[in-house]
Amino acid sequence: MVSEFPKAPSAPHRVPWAGDRRLKKVFVNAGILLGGKGLNAFFSLGAMAVAARGLGTEQFGTLVLIHSFTQAMGEIAKFQSWQAVLRYGTPAVREGRRADFQRLLRFTVALDGLSAVAGMLLSLALVWLAGSWFEWPAERQSAVILYATSMLFMVTATPTGVLRLVDRFDLLSMQGSLGNLVRLLAGALVWLAGGGLEWFLAVWYLGTAAAGLHLFHVGRRELRRRGLLDGYRWRGGAWTAGFPGIWGFVWSTNLGITLELVFTHISTLVVGGLLGAADAALFRVARQIGEALTKPAKLLVPAIYPELARLCADGEHHVMRALVQRSALMAGVGGVLSLALAWGGGDWLLGAVLGPDFVAAYPVMLWLVAAAVVSVAAFPLEPVLISGGEAGAALRARLWSAALYLPVLLLSVQHWGLIGAGWARLFAAALTGIAFFIPVLRWFRARTA
DSSP: OOOSSOOOOOOOSSOOTTTOHHHHHHHHHHHHHHHHHHHHHHHHHHHHHHHHHHHHHHHHHHHHHHHHHHHHHHHHHOOOHHHHHHHHHHHHHHTTOHHHHHHHHHHHHHHHHHHHHHHHHHHHHHHHHHHHHHTOOHHHHHHHHHHHTTHHHHOOHHHHHHHHHTTOHHHHHHHHHHHHHHHHHHHHHHHHHTOOHHHHHHHHHHHHHHHHHHHHHHHHHHHHHTTTTTTOOSOSSOTTTTOTTHHHHHHHHHHHHHHHGGGTHHHHHHHHHHHOHHHHHHHHHHHHHHHHHTHHHHTHHHHHHHHHHHHHHHTOHHHHHHHHHHHHHHHHHHHHHHHHHHHHHHHHHHHHHHOGGGGGGHHHHHHHHHHHHHHHHTTTHHHHHHHTTOHHHHHHHHHHHHHHHHHHHHHHHHHHTHHHHHHHHHHHHHHHHHHHHHHHHHHHHHHHO
16 A cells, blocks of 8 residues: 655754745644634634624523533543544554554544543533532523533544544634534524524534534545545454554543643633633633634644654654744744734724623633733644653643642632633643643653754
8 A cells, every 4th residue: 555654854953944844734734724713713703792692691601601511521531532543543554554544443433432422421420510510400401411412523533633644634624614604604593583592502512513423524535535444344353452552642642631621611610600600601702712813823733743743753853843943933923913913902802793791801811812822832842742652741741730720720710700710821821831841851852862
């Protein structure tokens, strides 16, 4: 079989800036993603605006809390099997080991399926606790249980890894846009018809299902086009044979992403539990717009993973280091420009898109954007550790950061309200960057001495 990834020629230790084709490829792939994510950001803000205007801050906050609770349970349960597809699938495909690659797919698909079921069971077990925390009535808890079945379409790690492996970032860029487009269009119909919270929950569920089914379809299609599913069978030897350390790898990456939830969905749930649904809506809106403003820089994260995996497989550690330094610098510059944009026009954007009631999210939004700037400047650090087989070091960095952030978040929100959540997030971003930088520095020193 012809290799999907021809081996790059050996590069000198000092790679010229303009001639670094690896860096160029990262930014080309990020640009492809940006094209889709630009539409996705527009559709996402539109879907939020429709729901916010149709429900008001209190009901919209409840919608946000239910969605965040479901996503948190799903993220806790699911494995980041797309990272295993890249880490172990890259050398298998390059060396023409189709049978090994197919065994890897069987393994990761099984992990995805079990994760979806585990997430739904976890939601069922904890919904009563969430209902008590957020003061949801019994009928609201029943709606949460039904919404939890959307996890079947959220666990799409394997097709995500496949599309990144074969450089089909254009197809990935369409996936998120499709889900938010469905939420925007269907949500607009519900708004015009005067539908309430239950109808908007159904619309957001439909968006998740459409995006998930589309991703599975295009991932399978790309594998067939490349002949990587020829002779595929669900049975065929031990799934993990030939992939040393894969169980430790998937457990470490799973726990690392679970800890990252503390900085995303769980922070929204904490704000909602301590301050109420209306403040949860403001925090979620502020975080969404902050993420949209820094999205161009954040898109470098999925774009750089395949390149780092290939460079590490080839032992080109000097090229890796140059790629990390240059991409981090450019991402940081982009993040600073996003912060300036938020400072100059964020309050206008909130009022124009979501309505005057949401302008109150502007102060905390600035702090969340500042935290995102720190995060995007440090974005290559975790991919280096994952690609280099140091998932345990990445997990420890996440563990220390989350363990310190959560009590700071709770104390800050209790003492200073919504703005305290922004301060805590900036603290966490700086702490996480330091926690990743130290092991990455040691890793490069050990390999480029």
